[in-house]
Amino acid sequence: MLDLRQIREKTEQIQERLNLRGGYDLNPILALDQQQRELEGRRSQLQARSNEIGKLVGQKMKSGADPKSEEIHALRDEGNQVKAQLSELEPQERDLKAQLEALLLTLPNLPSESTPIGKSEDENVEIRRWGDEYLPQNPNILPHWEIGEKLKILNFERSTKVAQSRFVTLIGAGAALERALIQLMLDRQIRAGYLEVIPPFLINSQSLTASGQLPKFSEESFKCDRDDLWLTPTAEVPVTNLYRDEILSVEELPIHHCAYTPCFRREAGSYGRDTRGLIRLHQFNKVELFKFVHPDTSEPEHQTLTRDAEAILQALQLPYRVIELCTGDLGFAAGKTYDLEVWLPSSGKYREISSCSNCYDFQARRGNIRFKEPGKKGTQFVHTLNGSGLAVGRTMAAILENYQQPDGTIRLPEALQPYLGREIL
RNA sequence: GGAGAGGUGGCAGAGUGGUCGAAUGCGCUCGACUUGAAAUCGAGUGUACCGAAAGGUACCGUGGGUUCGAAUCCCACCCUCUCCGCCA
Numbered sequence: 001m002l003d004l005r006q007i008r009e010k011t012e013q014i015q016e017r018l019n020l021r022g023g024y025d026l027n028p029i030l031a032l033d034q035q036q037r038e039l040e041g042r043r044s045q046l047q048a049r050s051n052e053i054g055k056l057v058g059q060k061m062k063s064g065a066d067p068k069s070e071e072i073h074a075l076r077d078e079g080n081q082v083k084a085q086l087s088e089l090e091p092q093e094r095d096l097k098a099q100l101e102a103l104l105l106t107l108p109n110l111p112s113e114s115t116p117i118g119k120s121e122d123e124n125v126e127i128r129r130w131g132d133e134y135l136p137q138n139p140n141i142l143p144h145w146e147i148g149e150k151l152k153i154l155n156f157e158r159s160t161k162v163a164q165s166r167f168v169t170l171i172g173a174g175a176a177l178e179r180a181l182i183q184l185m186l187d188r189q190i191r192a193g194y195l196e197v198i199p200p201f202l203i204n205s206q207s208l209t210a211s212g213q214l215p216k217f218s219e220e221s222f223k224c225d226r227d228d229l230w231l232t233p234t235a236e237v238p239v240t241n242l243y244r245d246e247i248l249s250v251e252e253l254p255i256h257h258c259a260y261t262p263c264f265r266r267e268a269g270s271y272g273r274d275t276r277g278l279i280r281l282h283q284f285n286k287v288e289l290f291k292f293v294h295p296d297t298s299e300p301e302h303q304t305l306t307r308d309a310e311a312i313l314q315a316l317q318l319p320y321r322v323i324e325l326c327t328g329d330l331g332f333a334a335g336k337t338y339d340l341e342v343w344l345p346s347s348g349k350y351r352e353i354s355s356c357s358n359c360y361d362f363q364a365r366r367g368n369i370r371f372k373e374p375g376k377k378g379t380q381f382v383h384t385l386n387g388s389g390l391a392v393g394r395t396m397a398a399i400l401e402n403y404q405q406p407d408g409t410i411r412l413p414e415a416l417q418p419y420l421g422r423e424i425l
Numbered sequence: 426g427g428a429g430a431g432g433u434g435g436c437a438g439a440g441u442g443g444u445c446g447a448a449u450g451c452g453c454u455c456g457a458c459u460u461g462a463a464a465u466c467g468a469g470u471g472u473a474c475c476g477a478a479a480g481g482u483a484c485c486g487u488g489g490g491u492u493c494g495a496a497u498c499c500c501a502c503c504c505u506c507u508c509c510g511c512c513a
């Protein structure tokens with residue numbers, strides 16, 4: 001959520017930055033804001049008078065005035081009049097506030113000053129590349145779903161029977177590999193200073209609103225209708241909300257968390273895209289990195305978070321590149337994002353395997369996550385950052401392809417071998 | 426699912442329908458005393474919105490209601506805890 005006061009005071013600057021990500025009109029918000037504040041002024045004056053009357057009556061009664069005296073009668077009458085006026089203003093004001101809130105919740109975050117300007121993913125900027133020396137030499141690499149089925153470690157067909165398309169069952173070494181990857185990722189991120197959490201996988205609407213999935217993207221998540229609970233689309237949601245409505249002390253910052261969770265996404269609107277394999281499933285595993293930081297440190301924290309995600313790809317010796325998203329391609333809550341893209345030989349392309357975003361105070365404002373600094377008046381919003389470290393299914397896909405040998409076996413990355421107790425799959 | 430208890434400030438815990446944003450204790454901050462510390466004593470210590478300021482308004486689980494006036498009374502809902510049942 002953007003700061004209403006900023007919208008009011010720096011309208012043009014904010015409008016300009018919003019335009020970089022597509023058309024958003026601030027005028028309806030400004031109009032509502034003005035009406036609301038005017039109404040609030042009137043209402044609070046009336047309220048003040050009402051309070052005054054209440055006190056006066058109380059004082060008179062206490063000092064032994066006759067409840068039926070004319071004086072008290074007059075006060076009661078006025079009180080009733082004020083109340084009648086209030087009962088007209090109050091619903092109006094409440095309604096305006098709700099409208100205003102609803103509009104504010106639909107505005108995306110502002111792109112940071114340093115974000116490259118562009119309309120679509122075509123204008124994203126490559127920042128760096130790593131691991132060219134690990135690009136596979138084998139010319140006949142099978143797509144990961146083919147080799148996976150051949151090795152009998154992935155099964156898509158039976159999963160469709162059990163659930164739907166876009167689900168997978170991992171079998172034997174496939175299941176073990178998935179677990180090993182999760183374990184390796186967590187081990188390394190914990191060593192890098194992230195405190196592990198396993199949050200609830202079902203989350204309520206308020207949590208989705210705070211992190212930015214609601215109200216605009218409700219069609220992207222699975223919902224349990226009877227319970228106002230949703231299947232988590234990413235650990236970002238439950239982890240952000242761990243500290244919702246809290247005031248942290250400055251010494252608690254920064255908070256670094258890593259979390260393994262399954263993620264559930266409806267993938268509405270992506271019919272026909274990545275229909276085969278592990279790339280786009282309704283359910284996948286992910287280890288997520290998360291930071292709550294002091295605003296002054298969020299830039300460097302973003303860099304190190306990205307490096308921490310990269311460290312996993314490096315440990316697995318998977319070639320990748322780092323892309324900075326342009327203004328037009330930023331996610332709703334993000335102000336600045338680096339995507340990590342891993343090399344997938346079967347498609348001859350780099351594919352997203354991690355997305356590391358600085359959301360600045362956008363989520364903190366929605367979730368009311370603040371901190372207090374001694375010597376400073378009031379509270380400040382924390383900055384939140386998140387990144388995949390990494391998407392596990394896509395990592396498996398990358399391994400099955402990049403490490404494929406001419407004989408159709410998979411030579412496991414060295415870092416992974418201790419976890420599986422073998423070298424070859 | 427059945428029965429009961431309860432939701433008040435960072436925590437603990439008072440609160441008769443009227444001056445209660447809320448006693449008291451703990452914690453925390455500052456000051457005094459002390460060579461230093463502890464102990465003791467004194468002062469302070471919620472959040473948000475409006476306002477240049479003075480000040481005003483809101484918040485005692487949430488939403489309604491009664492009343493001139495509600496933390497306190499009424500209604501609905503939510504949540505937590507205990508016991509029983511079921512269950513991994």
